Structures are given as C-alpha cells and as structure tokens.
Amino acid sequence: MPLRTERVRPLAALLPIVAVSLLAACSGDYPQTTFRPVTEFGAVINDLFAGVFRWTMLVLAVVWIVLLYVIFRFRSRPNQAPPPRTHGNAMAEILWTLGPAVIVALIAVPTIRTVFFTYREPSPDALVVDAIAHQWWWEFRYPDLGVVTANQFVLPVGREVHVRLSSADVLHNFWIPRIGGKRYNYPVQVQPDLPPTKVNALTFTISEPGEYSGQCAEFCGIAHAIMRKRLLAVSPEEFDAWVERMRGPAQEVAAAPAAEQAAQAGETGEQEAAAPQAVAAAAPASAAEPAPGSLEAQGREIFLRSTCIACHAIAGTPARGTIGPALTGFGSRWAVGAGARPNTLENVIAWIKNPQDLKPGVLMPGTQTAAPNGFPATGLSDEDVRAVAAYLLSLK
Ligand code: CUA
DSSP: OOOOHHHHHHHHHHHHHHHHHHHHGGGSOOTTOSSSOOBHHHHHHHHHHHHHHHHHHHHHHHHHHHHHHHHHHTOOOTTOOOOOOOOOOHHHHHHHHHHHHHHHHHHHHHHHHHHHHHTOOOOTTOEEEEEEEETTEEEEEETTTTEEEESEEEEETTSEEEEEEEESSSOEEEEETTTEEEEEEOOTTTOTTSOGGGOEEEEEEBOSOEEEEEEEOSOOSTTGGGOEEEEEEEOHHHHHHHHHHHHTTHHHHHHHHHHHHHHHHTTSHHHHHHHHHHHHHHSOOTTTSOOTTSHHHHHHHHHHHSGGGGTOBOTTSSOBOOSSOOOTTGGGOSEETTTTEEOOHHHHHHHHHOHHHHSTTOSOOOSSSOOTTOOOOOOOOHHHHHHHHHHHHHOO
C-alpha cells in the first residue's frame, strides 16, 4: 500500500517538538537521578551506560540511514513489475552474524570490567556500615564506632565506605541512585545457614557532600513504597562530631559495668583509672537529658515507662529495644516513618497516635489500636503523645 505522505508530514513535524519536550523533562534537578553520580561506583556504571548508549545510537543511525535509503530508493512506482527474489546470500549472512557479535563483544569487555570493579574488596581502612533492611525501614549499624541509627545515616566524604547489605525478614533492595547500585539485601539474619557469598555489599567513596535520598527497590510487602532512606555526606570532621553525638550517651551504658567493677575492686589502682571515665560518661548528653520540668523531660519520662522501649532504643537511656528503628538523633531526621511524612511535631503526634493512618501495614501499634502483628496499643493519652513527640524531636 502506498504511503499517504500528505497526512504523515504534519504529524512528523510534531515529533521533534515532542522529543525535545521529553528530553527537557530529563534535565531537572531530580534527587534520585542516576545521571549525576557522586561516587566512583556510580561513575563507572554511568560511564558504562553512556558508552553503550553511544554504541547503540551509532547502530541506530546506520540502520536508519540504510532503511531510509531503501524506502525511498526502492519505493513502489506505478506499473512496476515485482522485484526479483534472492535466497541464501552467504556474504550477507556472515556480515549480519559477525556485526552483532563484534558489537556484543565490545560491550561485554567494559561491562565485565565494571562488574568486577563494583565487587572489589574494600581497603582495610574502609568504614564498615551494616545496612539491615526491615519491613519497612532501614537500620544502619557502624560496628567499629558503636553507632546505630535508622532510615537516615551519615557518611564522610573522601573515605572508602563498605556497606554490608542484609535483611531481618524478606528480600529488600538497597538503592541510593546517586551513590550507585542497586543491590539486594538478602535475609541472611534469619537464614544463618546461607553461604557467606549471599552477603551483598557496596564499596564506594563519596566525592561530594550533600543529601542523597534512596529507597527500597524490591517489592517487600504492603508498605514497600514507604521504605525510604536518606544519606547525609559530610566532611570527615562533621562525621566525627556526628559519631560523638550519636554514641556519647551510649558510653554511659558501656562504662556502667566498668564503674561497678571499679567499685568492687575497692582500694586498688583500678578505681582511679576507671573513675574519670565513669564520671565523664555519666555527664548527661544534652540530647538524652532534657531540662527538668520541660515538656521534653516529661516526654522522656513517659517514653521510658511505656511499651515504647520494648521496640525502640535511644542511646544513653534504658531504652534498648531492637525490633523497631533506633531513635537516637531522631530530631535530625528528615521524615517520620521511613519517609511517610516530614518530621514535624504534628506529624510525629499523628504517627504515635495511629501510624496506620500514615503508613498502612506498619508494624507499630497506635495509642488505641494494636499493630498488625498483634503488639498491643500503647494506651498513651493525647497529652502523653504530645510530650513524647516533643522529646523525640529534641533528640538531635
Ligand atoms: Cu523493602 Cu521494598
């Protein structure tokens, strides 16, 4: 059937306009773009993508030029006899077999090199972080620093980081697009018989300070879409200060047995050695110890005598629960509920009252409603909730 060119032309003229509009949409400041990596890990993947993209564009251009030539040069003309048929052109078959094979080989070399690079062994002085996925939040542990946090974590720029990925329940996927990835969190903790190769990791060095958002990239249940995380990349000095803030109160916990031992040791020299440490550790951290009589102090007291502490931990307090996210430094987080809502007083109050309203499926009870896993309601009054929310937001 002959092409009705008169009708096609206006439509064809629209194509560049549509294409330019679509491409313009890609140039905005998107926080989860993979095209502006801030690690060498992300950069090698981006470079690989760009290289493959250029190759495919070259192939596309050649194919289109030949196609257009054939369409116009051999288009059907009035009263034209049918063209002769050809069979079994050996040269053509060799060319169209060899051509793609060479292209695939050219793509395979940098691809394999990139795969090996992103799975390389970390250097011995790399900062180790455990990213443990839970339904539906992220736990971040710094085993060498004694710091535990959730959903929002901090890393220094310019230092190699080795993030070990695991899961406490089902399969999740760690993805912060500007860092690189994505990579699976296998449920290694609940299946200890799995071989160690199943522990995935990401090794990278961040080159630019900033805030990088990410999320779970594998469907993991009803609240999968609200399983976000945020990474703050800061200078090494700021990182050290953050570590001090996060674990300062925790030293009280660690030092307590030391102080007891010192007391038992009686008049030995150990006492003098241990005493200054215990005194320093017992000095209240401003975050964990609000001013007496304040709403925050009231909230702290309510928090510590409620069932909150069955699931949540706050460094420097008796709260040691590990089922839910650690709340140390909660007031510095960008969101409540792993990205459910911005971290404002009103939202934190709404969250404590009935988290199901903000994040259906969340495994946390409300003040009047039990959690989906049967954990009973907390029974906190509206006044209690306001005080607890103020206390949590005071933890910086
Ligand atoms: Cu975790 Cu999706």
